[in-house]
Amino acid sequence: MxxxxxxxxxxxxxxxxxxxxxxxxxxxxxxxxxxxxxxxxxxxxxxxxxxxxxxxxxxxxxxxxxxxxxxxxxxxxxxxxxxxxxxxxxxxxxxxxxxxAMSTCCEEMTSRLKAAKEQTQDLIVKTNKLQGENHRLEVRAQVAQAFLTKFQLSGQEMAALRGARDSPITEEFFRALTRVKQIHEDVKVLLRTNQQTAGLEIMEQMAVLQETSYEQLYRWAQNECRGLTQESCDISPVLSQAMEALQDRPVLYKYTLDEFGTARRAAVVRGFIDALTRGGPGGTPRPIEMHSHDPMRYVGDMLAWLHQATASEKEHLDALLKQVTVRGVEENMQEVVGHITEGVCRPLKVRIEQVIVAEPGAVLLYKVSNLLKFYHHTISAIIGTSVATLLITIEDMNVLSKKMFFNSLSLHASRLMDKVELPPPDLGPTSSLTQTLALLREVLASHDSSVVPLDARQADFAQVLSCILDPLLQLCTVSASNLGTADMATYMVNSLYVMKTTLALFEFTDKRLEMLEFQIEAHLDTLINEQASFVLIRAGLSYIYSCVQQHSTQQGPLSTLPGMDTSSLKAAMVQFDLPPPPLVFYDCDYSVDQSTDGSVSSTVSPAFQTAWYPNGGVLKIGAVQHSYFGTLPNFCLWIRQYKGTDPHRTEPHHSVERRHYRVFQC
Amino acid sequence: MATAPYNYSYIFKYIIIGDMGVGKSCLLHQFTEKKFMADCPHTIGVEFGTRIMEVSGQKIKLQIWDTAGQERFRAVTRSYYRGAAGALMVYDITRRSTYNHLSSWLTDARNLTNPNTVIILIGNKADLEAQRDVTYDEAKQFAEENGLLFLEASAKTGENVEDAFLEAAKKIYQNIQDGSLDLNAAESGVQHKPSAPQGGRLTSEPTPQREGCGC
Known part of the structure; x- marks a missing residue:
């Protein structure tokens, strides 16, 4: 531009x-x-x-x-x-x-990268592979860990199990032990799979571990038990847990129990001897032996002490074995309590024997025997029925005292038989009879008050009764043998009646009472026959009576027989109608309700029925009958009353005594 | 459970006495089982019950012997007085006769136990107020005259039952504390747990650590 x-x-x-x-x-x-x-x-x-x-x-x-x-x-x-x-x-x-420059640089880098890439390709593949491997291994590690936690103990558990030899057993120990047991159980699963070697090894390992642990536990428990020698002992929960664990090893379990038993046994013996000889602080309660002059108290105190000790020991055992579930624990306990109480048997036996051998008299012996029986019963309720030495000892003592008791009774009986007393003039019971019956009453009364259960009591009675009553009956028969028939019958009835009233007060005498009743009735029959014939002879009716008795219809009417004519019959009736001589009848001092008179005839002994109504009334002598009964009420009532007082039919036992009456010869 | 190596530190032995039918066994049953036993059979000889209770912060095991009231068992039951730390003397507030017999029971108790034995008088059946035959004041006076503890209780409702056993235990424990009850003497009716034969008075804190005594 x-x-x-x-x-x-x-x-x-x-x-x-x-x-x-x-x-x-x-x-x-x-x-x-x-x-x-x-x-x-x-x-x-x-x-x-x-x-x-x-x-x-x-x-x-x-x-x-x-x-x-x-x-x-x-x-x-x-x-x-x-x-x-x-x-x-x-x-x-x-x-x-x-x-x-940059471009060349880049190019260079690219090529280098390319080279690097080529070089690392291998590495990457390797890394990938390794990662895969790693993952797999991790899984395997987890599995292995799981396996270990399932089939192996942790270090802590191991430490708990392998604690120092005398270190106390703790909760952890039991937990570890349970684990070991569990593992031992679980390992069986492995044995069913392909992992048999591992399974076997672990099993063996656990078995060994278990063995040593149980051994350790046993040693500890044994030691612990050995220390339980105080009069009272408290079972620590750990110890009862130890017993629970040990139940899997019956031998160790038993040894531990034995150890416990031995320790407790020593404690009980020492306690017993202390109670016997030392008593309480300052002399109260006094040592049991201070009462050795009083057999009942002495024996009773000893047995009561043992009863209490046994109950305590049973409690200790209950506490010790409360967690044990194995079968037969009850038997174990009984066995151990038996073992524990075995130690006191000897001192107990010696002392009771002394009491028995000192012959404190039949009644006391009987009481001691009953006391022993009671405690046998009471203690066996705790120990169980197994054959514990203590029970056997008590039973032995019971047998001994009973034997001594019966010996004493037999001695008494044989002394009675040695010098038979003559019946007293009033034909009442002799003094030896009343004395012996007093003894019997005392024995039976003490039995009644005894604490023995009913069925056990019953068994004794038969023996006691036969031991006393049989010689007495024999004695009565022997002493009555020299008397006339009527006197004998009266004496026997009186004696038997005293026996009966004595027995009637007690239980389990029914059989004997029945027997006595029969005997009384037999003797009454004799008496009635005697009386009837006496009356008949006295009234001159004996000939007529025997004619009537021997008469048969073939002989024709009775009146045709010689001496049976109306006039001689009438004369005899007049004779019969006279007031009877006072000596004839046995009287009774019993006030009778007159209203019962009307029924007298129905209760008249068959002897009189036969006397006056042979063959359904050939002799029609209503007036005679009436007047005869007029003179008879006392006798008839006597019979009636006798029957009426039968305690088993009409009255409760206790009222019999008040109904007392006696048959006297006037 | 594992915290305390032992369950209790003392054992007290008790005995229950009194006439037949005053409710001794029912009291024991109420105390040990916390239940009322309606048709309680007559006790044969003696029966036995235990319970652990806490007295002044101490676990104490009561070992209770329940005796038969029937006269025929007297000979047997007398043997159980020895070594009792406490005696529960029971009468029935609706039956004066059972109250009237107390002096004979008391004589027995005094003669057969040691002087330290704590006796507690218990008027049982306090629930039957309408049928009362013995006044509270009268029995209270009797108890005071004789130095007895006294309570009216009812085994049926459970009223005062726990207290009856507890009061006696407190008294016994107090005796131990002030030293009037010598624990080392056998048959004092009280047994102390720790096995170590330590002399004299016990310390307030029993140390029942015994497992470690490996020998």
Whole structure:
């Protein structure tokens, strides 16, 4: 543009020079110039503006030089431009260089990367593989861990089991032991799979562990038990837990129990001896032996002490074995209690034997025997029915005292038989009879008050009764043997009656009572027959009576027989009707309710029935019968009363004594 | 459970005495089982019950011997008084005769036990107020005159039953504490747990640690 300006300025200069010419190129040129509108030609304006900067002096010289100036100026501008551009070019070149460098660098890197990639490919594969491996191993580790936790003990548990030899057993020990047991059980699953070797090994390991643990536990428990020698002992929960654990090892379990038993046995013996000889503090309670003069108290105190000791020991055992579930614990306990109480048997036996052998008398012996029986019963309720030495000892003592008791009774009986007493004149019971019955009563009474259960009591009675009653009956028979029939019967009835009333007070005598009753009735029959024949002879009716008895219908009517005619019968009846001699009848001192008279005839002994109504009344002698009964009420009532007082039919036992009556010969 | 190596620190032996039918066995049953036994059979000889209770912060095992009231068992039951630390003497507030017999029971108890034995008088059947035959004041006075503890209780409702046993145990424990009861003497009716033969008074804190005594 600046060149354009330069050209234009040159043209303008030329135009001005050729002005006079018209219609020639010059004029056209001029016209053209004139026509130019400078306002619109921005280029021109610019050029002029630029020109105005350096063309300050419009002179010829300057006008001549203008071109040069412009050209020079243009040159310098271009030079300047070129110079500047050169810089740019240089810069660009350096940039280019850099880019190039970068490119090579990148390329290099790429190739290096490529190489690296190629190199690491292998590694990656390996890594991947390893990762896979790692994962698998981790799983296996978990499995192994699970296996270990399932089939092996933790360090803690191991420590608990393998504690120092004499260290106390704790809760942890039992937990670990249970674990061992559990593992031992669980391992069986392994044996059923392919892991038999592992299974077997673990099993063996656990078995060994179990063995040593049980051994340790046993030693501890044994030690613990050995220390339980105080009079009272408290079983610690740990010990009962130990027993629970040991029940799996029957031998160790048994040995531990034995140890316990031995310790307790010593404690019980010591306690017993202390109670016997030392008593309580300051002498109260006094030592049991202070009462040795009183057999009942002495024996009772000893047995009561043992009863209490046995109950305590049973409690201890209950506490010790409360967690044991194995079958037969009950038997074990009984066995051990038996063992514990075995020690006291000897001192007990010696003392009771002394009491028995000292012969304290039949009643006391009997009481001691009953006491022993009671305690046998009481203690066996604790020990159980197993054959414990204590029970056997008590039973032995019972047998001994009973034997001594019966010996004493037999001695008494044989002494009775040695000198038979004659019946007293009133035909009442003899003093030896009443004394012996008093003894019997005392024995039976002591039995009654004894604490022996009912069925055991009953068995004794038969023996006691036969031991006393049989010799007594024999004694009565022997002493009555010299008497007349009626006297004998009376004496026997009196004696038997005393026996009966004595027995009637006690239980379990029914059989004997019945027997006595029979005997009494037999003797009463004898008595009645005696009386009847006495009356008949006295009234002169004996001949008539025997005729009537022997009469048979073939002989024809009775009245045709000699001595049976009406007149002789009448005479005999008159004789019979007379008031009887006072000596005839045995009287009774018993007040009778008169209202019973009406029924007298129905209870008349069959002997009289036979006497007066043979063969259904051939002898029709109502008046005689009436008057006879008029004289008879006492006798008949006597019989009646006798029957009426039968304690087993009408009255409770206790009222018999008040109903007492006696048959006396007037 | 594993915290205490032992279950109790003392054993007290008790005996229950009194006429037949006053409710001795029912009291024991109520105490040990917390139940009322309606048709209680007559006791044969003696029966036995235990319970552990806490007295002044100490676990104490009560070993209770329940005797038969029937006269015929007297000879047997007398043997059980020895070595009792406490005696529960029971009468029936609705039957004066059982109250009237107390002096004979008391004589027995005094003669057959040691002087330290704590005797507590118990008027049983306190629930039968309507049939009362012995007043509270009268029995209270009797108890005071004879130096006995006294309570009216009911085995049926359980009223005061626990207290009866507890009061006696407290008294016994107090005797131990002030030294009037010598524990080392055999048959004091009280047995102390720790096995170590320590002499004289016991310390307030029994230390029944015995497992460690490996020998």
């Amino acid at each position: 600046s060149e354009n300006k330069v050209e234009m300025s040159a043209e303008i200069v030329q135009n001005a020079n050729v002005q006079p010419q018209q219609n020639n190129p010059l004029s056209r040129k001029l016209n053209k110039i004139l026509e130019t509108r400078l306002d619109n030609d921005k280029e021109m304006l610019e050029a002029l503006k630029a020109l105005s900067v350096f063309f300050t002096e419009n002179s010829l010289r300057t006008r001549r030089n203008l071109r040069g100036d412009i050209e020079r100026r243009s040159l310098s501008i271009n030079e300047e431009f070129a110079r500047i551009f050169k810089d740019v070019k240089e810069e660009l070149e350096s940039v280019n260089e850099d880019v190039h």
